[in-house]
Amino acid sequence: MKLLVANGYVIDPxxxxxxxxNLLIEEGRVAGVLDRGEPLPKDVEVFDATGLMVAPGFIDxxxxxxxxxxxxxxxxATGAAAAVAGGWTSICAMPNTDPVNDxxxxxxxxxxxxxxxxxxxxxxxxxxxxxxxGKELSEMGELKNAGIVAxxxxxxxxxxxxxxxxxxxxxxxxxxxxxxxxxxxxxxAGGVMHEGRWSLILGxxxxxxxxxxxxxxxxxxxARLTGARVHLAHVSTRGAxxxxxxxxxxxxxxxxxxxPHHWALTDDAVADYDTNMKMSPPLRSRDHVGAxxxxxxDGTIDAIATDHAPHHADEKGLEFDQxxxxxxxxxxxxxxxxxxxxxxxxxxxxxVELCAxxxxxxxxxxxxxxxxxxxxxxxTILDPEHQWMYDSSKSKSKSxxxxxxxxxxxxxxxxxxxxxRVVYLHPDxxxxxxxxxxxxxxxx
Amino acid sequence: xxFDRKHLLGIRELSAEEIxxxxxxxxxxxxxxRREIKKVPALRGRTxxxxxxxxxxxxxxxxxxxxxxxxxxxxxxxxxxxSVSKGETLLDTARNLEAMAPDCIVVRHSMAGxxxxxxxxxxxxxxxAGDGAHEHPTQALLDALTIRExxxxxxxxxxAIIGDILHSRVARSNVFLLTKLGANVxxxxxxxxxxxxxxxxxxxxxxxxxxxxxxxxxxxxxMILRIQRERQDAAFFPSMREYAIHYGLHPNHLExxxxxxxxxxxxxxxxxxxxxxxxxxxxxxLILDQxxxxxxxxxxxxxxxxxxxxxxxxxxxxxxxxxAGNGKKVRKGTKA
Numbered sequence: 106m107k108l109l110v111a112n113g114y115v116i117d118p119x120x121x122x123x124x125x126x127n128l129l130i131e132e133g134r135v136a137g138v139l140d141r142g143e144p145l146p147k148d149v150e151v152f153d154a155t156g157l158m159v160a161p162g163f164i165d166x167x168x169x170x171x172x173x174x175x176x177x178x179x180x181x182a183t184g185a186a187a188a189v190a191g192g193w194t195s196i197c198a199m200p201n202t203d204p205v206n207d208x209x210x211x212x213x214x215x216x217x218x219x220x221x222x223x224x225x226x227x228x229x230x231x232x233x234x235x236x237x238x239g240k241e242l243s244e245m246g247e248l249k250n251a252g253i254v255a256x257x258x259x260x261x262x263x264x265x266x267x268x269x270x271x272x273x274x275x276x277x278x279x280x281x282x283x284x285x286x287x288x289x290x291x292x293x294a295g296g297v298m299h300e301g302r303w304s305l306i307l308g309x310x311x312x313x314x315x316x317x318x319x320x321x322x323x324x325x326x327x328a329r330l331t332g333a334r335v336h337l338a339h340v341s342t343r344g345a346x347x348x349x350x351x352x353x354x355x356x357x358x359x360x361x362x363x364x365p366h367h368w369a370l371t372d373d374a375v376a377d378y379d380t381n382m383k384m385s386p387p388l389r390s391r392d393h394v395g396a397x398x399x400x401x402x403d404g405t406i407d408a409i410a411t412d413h414a415p416h417h418a419d420e421k422g423l424e425f426d427q428x429x430x431x432x433x434x435x436x437x438x439x440x441x442x443x444x445x446x447x448x449x450x451x452x453x454x455x456x457v458e459l460c461a462x463x464x465x466x467x468x469x470x471x472x473x474x475x476x477x478x479x480x481x482x483x484x485t486i487l488d489p490e491h492q493w494m495y496d497s498s499k500s501k502s503k504s505x506x507x508x509x510x511x512x513x514x515x516x517x518x519x520x521x522x523x524x525x526r527v528v529y530l531h532p533d534x535x536x537x538x539x540x541x542x543x544x545x546x547x548x549x
Numbered sequence: 550x551x552f553d554r555k556h557l558l559g560i561r562e563l564s565a566e567e568i569x570x571x572x573x574x575x576x577x578x579x580x581x582x583r584r585e586i587k588k589v590p591a592l593r594g595r596t597x598x599x600x601x602x603x604x605x606x607x608x609x610x611x612x613x614x615x616x617x618x619x620x621x622x623x624x625x626x627x628x629x630x631x632s633v634s635k636g637e638t639l640l641d642t643a644r645n646l647e648a649m650a651p652d653c654i655v656v657r658h659s660m661a662g663x664x665x666x667x668x669x670x671x672x673x674x675x676x677x678a679g680d681g682a683h684e685h686p687t688q689a690l691l692d693a694l695t696i697r698e699x700x701x702x703x704x705x706x707x708x709a710i711i712g713d714i715l716h717s718r719v720a721r722s723n724v725f726l727l728t729k730l731g732a733n734v735x736x737x738x739x740x741x742x743x744x745x746x747x748x749x750x751x752x753x754x755x756x757x758x759x760x761x762x763x764x765x766x767x768x769x770x771x772m773i774l775r776i777q778r779e780r781q782d783a784a785f786f787p788s789m790r791e792y793a794i795h796y797g798l799h800p801n802h803l804e805x806x807x808x809x810x811x812x813x814x815x816x817x818x819x820x821x822x823x824x825x826x827x828x829x830x831x832x833x834x835l836i837l838d839q840x841x842x843x844x845x846x847x848x849x850x851x852x853x854x855x856x857x858x859x860x861x862x863x864x865x866x867x868x869x870x871x872x873a874g875n876g877k878k879v880r881k882g883t884k885a
Contacts, residue, residue, distance in 0.1 A: 301746060302746055302749045302750065305715075305721075305744060305746055305747055305749075305750055306561065306721070306750060307661055307662065307683055308661035308680070308681050308682035308683030308684065308718060308721060309661050309662070309681075309682075309683075310682075377665060378661070378662030378665045378666060419638075422638065422640055423638060423639070424639055424658070424660040424662065424663050424666055425660065425661065425662045425666075426660040426661070426662075426681070427660070
């Protein structure tokens with residue numbers, strides 16, 4: 106089967122491509138990027154991308170799919186459906202399921218459920234320690250053979266620096282990236298929001314930015330000691346970014362990601378005790394958001410990851426102190442990332458780098474995040490001008506815990522292709538392309 | 550001036566005019582408690598539910614008496630938070646109560662924001678009777694009423710608040726209220742309980758001091774906060790003995806204050822810890838006046854919220870029977 110993605114602008118930072126090209130996919134892989142006008146092979150299905158951006162498939166390094174164990178919040182199938190609707194062709198599933206993904210059996214189960222859903226590629230992340238309890242190393246070698254792409258005890262950081270050192274040293278032997286949720290528990294315990302003026306006004310216990318900084322500094326020091334690949338998840342503070350910046354200057358293999366809500370919202374959004382504003386790390390103050398925008402601009406931040414964390418309405422309907430941390434994010438991330446483009450914080454190329462090129466590199470996902478010949482035919486098709494409003498009641502996710510319900514966006518993923526197969530088409534796709542074509546014809 | 554809010558969730562969102570109106574209304578109700586027959590028919594036929602998820606004697610009794618002196622039917626429900634976390638959620642509890650058509654729900658909860666949560670889901674007016682470390686609006690109102698009674702004003706007064714500022718809802722509500730009415734507020738206590746960022750709580754009129762002596766210097770009012778051992782899961786100071794010596798209020802402290810200084814405490818007091826008995830029982834202490842004023846303030850709050858959907862026909866029949874003793878203020882305070 107051959108698919109020709111025709112008449113779009115191909116943006117692929119891995120090859121420095123940003124021009125009008127046709128993209129040919131054969132047998133699920135990229136067969137070539139063709140100049141317009143080049144003769145087309147026979148028996149080819151044409152996907153018209155006139156006026157649209159064609160990018161290597163977006164890869165979300167950080168999602169919680171809840172299966173196995175908490176299928177009432179999300180399943181791998183519903184999570185994958187939300188992913189492709191949001192423009193993500195690959196999602197990396199954190200291991201904090203029930204049971205924790207610390208065994209090859211769980212890893213294989215996740216891979217099978219992902220394949221059965223047949224939407225986004227689902228890549229499991231294995232636990233760093235058994236049961237993610239920070240005490241004994243997980244069987245990383247066996248987990249890697251079963252198919253994990255990284256190791257992490259996300260949700261909790263590894264509290265003991267000696268244990269973290271050993272985990273990094275061990276993971277290095279399998280070339281597995283160690284992902285850490287930086288948060289010194291002795292500083293943040295009991296906190297439910299960012300510590301600052303708003304936590305004082307609201308009488309809620311705060312998590313100081315320093316709790317993240319202390320762990321980030323520790324992890325960077327351990328990365329230097331061990332030489333491991335270390336990736337800091339959802340960095341939200343100025344201090345943690347400074348630590349990563351310094352680690353990069355030292356030439357360490359240290360990377361980090363940012364979640365869209367951390368630049369789109371600030372801690373004052375908690376003012377009404379809305380539990381959809383409760384996540385960990387928490388929404389920060391303006392100063393920290395400024396530091397994140399700087400990091401997105403100057404390259405300190407490597408990736409955009411959603412930290413998609415579905416929870417049932419009954420759980421989010423509890424008192425603020427009692428409600429669980431986390432919000433959904435797969436369907437709103439690309440829209441929020443386009444805000445950055447329209448505000449001039451980042452370029453379109455940089456957007457693709459943050460969502461595709463770099464994520465593939467961080468987890469060493471072979472033949473992804475690029476449109477080079479023979480890479481996987483995973484494509485995200487973007488319309489930077491499409492204006493839309495998010496309606497969470499129509500979400501493909503099982504859960505509705507989003508702070509962005511009813512928000513307006515400019516810019517969206519309008520089609521998602523995985524291994525040469527169109528797995529998502531925007532409901533208005535026909536209308537969008539029709540208007541692009543008439544624009545194209547009129548404007549030349 | 551009318552008070553047209555549906556709920557009383559905190560002081561922070563109120564204007565100085567709304568606060569003054571609440572205090573004026575409370576002034577008019579003070580007289581009811583001095584009469585032989587301590588009852589007016591202002592809320593006859595109305596139901597007030599006191600929903601207390603946290604132990605309280607003083608505040609719950611105060612609300613109950615306030616409701617009864619207004620002729621409302623008051624129902625007290627005490628729910629231990631632990632049993633709620635095991636079974637029925639706050640929302641389900643509230644929905645069940647709502648089905649019984651109360652005219653007002655007074656709620657106390659150990660978690661900040663719980664009353665806001667109820668206000669979003671319930672039709673009945675919600676009165677916050679203390680939520681976690683957030684606010685305790687009726688306490689701040691009764692404190693202000695007491696200050697006004699003794700000082701004649703609030704604007705321009707120097708007011709020191711001493712103790713565990715971090716965990717205190719009384720401190721927050723008082724800071725919001727007193728600065729809105731133009732007082733100069735200074736807070737002080739152990740460094741672990743008085744975060745420097747507290748100074749940013751309001752735009753002006755608030756200073757954070759490290760030493761309690763500096764906060765008390767020239768003070769017209771000294772408010773002492775209760776050390777709430779039950780609210781702390783970690784050690785914020787080394788020992789009660791150390792606290793009593795370095796942060797407890799002693800008679801010599803008052804030499805720095807204004808000669809007419811008054812001393813207040815929201816109760817219940819820990820004698821010899823945050824306040825010495827000489828001061829608590831002395832002539833400057835207004836601790837019991839505060840309790841008395843608590844009834845008047847809560848009558849005012851319930852009156853303004855629970856009568857809620859009065860029709861125009863009903864209104865006149867209620868108005869004349871509201872406090873008779875201070876006719877001039879009655880008309881001013883309760884005019885719809």
